[in-house]
Amino acid sequence: MIVNMEKKFDTIWINGAFTTCEPDHPFIQNGAMAVTNGKIAWIGNMVDLQSTPELLSHHVKDLQGRCVTPGLIDCHTHLIYGGNRAHEFELRLQGASYEEIARANGGIQSTVNATRSLSEEMLFEQSANRLQSLMQSGVTTIEIKSGYGLDWPNELKMLRVAKRLEETFSIKIFKTFLAAHTFPSEYKNNQEKYVDLICEEMIPIVAESSLADAVDVFCEKIAFNITQTERIFKTAKKYGLAIKCHAEQLSNTGSAALAAKYQALSADHLEYASLESIKTMAESYTVAVLLPGAFYYLREKKLPPIELLRQYHVPIAIASDSNPGTSPILSLTLILNMACTLFGLTPIEALHGVTRNAAKALGIEKTHGTLSVGKNADFAVWNVNNPIELIYYIGNNPLYCTSRSQNIVE
Ligand code: NIG
Ligand code: FE
Secondary structure: OOOOOOOOOEEEEEEEEEOOOOOOOOEEEEEEEEOOOOOEEEEEEEEEEOOOOOOEEEEEEEOOEEEEEOOEEOOOOOOOOOOOHHHHHHHHHHOOOOOHHHHHHHHHHHHHHHHHHOOHHHHHHHHHHHHHHHHHHEEEEEEEEEEOOHHHHHHHHHHHHHHHHHHOOEEEEEEEEEEOOOOOOOHOOHHHHHHHHHHHHHHHHHHHHHOOEEEEEEEEOOOEEEHHHHHHHHHHHHOOOOOEEEOOOOOOOOOHHHHOOOOEEEEEEEEOHHHHHHHHHHHHOEEEEHHHHHHHHHHOOOOOOOOHHHHHHOOEEOOOEEEOEHHHOHHHHHHHHHHOOOOOOEEEEHHHHHHHHHHHHHOOOOOOEEEOOOOOOOEEEEOOOOHHHHHHHHOOEEEEEEOOOOOOOO
């Protein structure tokens, strides 16, 4: 018998269709979920509730059959930037390649110029608009990379904007330091000096001041080579930072295997990854983050090795890669659709890619990514009855509301 004065739960959500993303109990058709102190305290069938909802909580919310999923996690974005690259989009439509544009000082360098020229306030405002769009597609946790500053004042400016976005919007932001995105024009002919700067000056401050959670490297012919990448990984590890890698997006560099050798949280893109890379990733539990938005915008023909990833049980996450060059996309539900139509993922694989596996790609799977007792109460409520409908429609916004534990002061 529940004593009336002391309600058991802060809030209870009733009459919902829950997609938990847990392997054992993936769906609860007519269910309820209780939340206390920002954590999921109970989840199960309505008929198994130990009392009437009103006796369990002062706050009873009737979901009226709506679908509930874990809050979506966008585990790879470059959301903070100045300017846009619509002109490069036009050039690529006329036949120019991403590499050609990059070598001609367009590409990442042109966004670096635009980002450097913006004040911190303007950068915050422009990025806040993009973040709000992504949040409207059900995102409750997001990773944001630096990498359009490429000198200390501007990399720091980006990381400070990320922190301010986190505080302003009460959303968890995993911050990744990506000074190794490309060589800025002032170091084009002195690459090793730039790697020295990253390893000897920037990473130590990032780690000591807790400005970021991870370090990422774009390992590619037009960016950092495998030796430079390894040196940066070693430094990141030495300073206790997690590792991520833009790996094998445009060519086979062996970088996914290298990242896995350094226990990277994830290797991302992977269109050109080899069997060897995938085996190494499987051994080190490195998540494969697939980015269908970049594949689509670059009109890439080579698919990432989905079947091998499945065969070797490498967890597959998917993300927007939201950035001005290769993926100016601000909807994670559109990315879910692309993961199915372009990469052949099943809708449930895609959904796991933005929930449980995306949490693994950020190392936060103990607290995020599934609707399970003890995890943070981060979830999305949708105006649909079945999660497949989230993926099937393009252009409507089926989001009803989200709940973010970050809102709750514990
Ligand atoms: O993930 N490949 C490198 N980085 C981004 C693109 C960044 C840009 O072109 O501005 C990506 O695709
Ligand atoms: Fe990226």
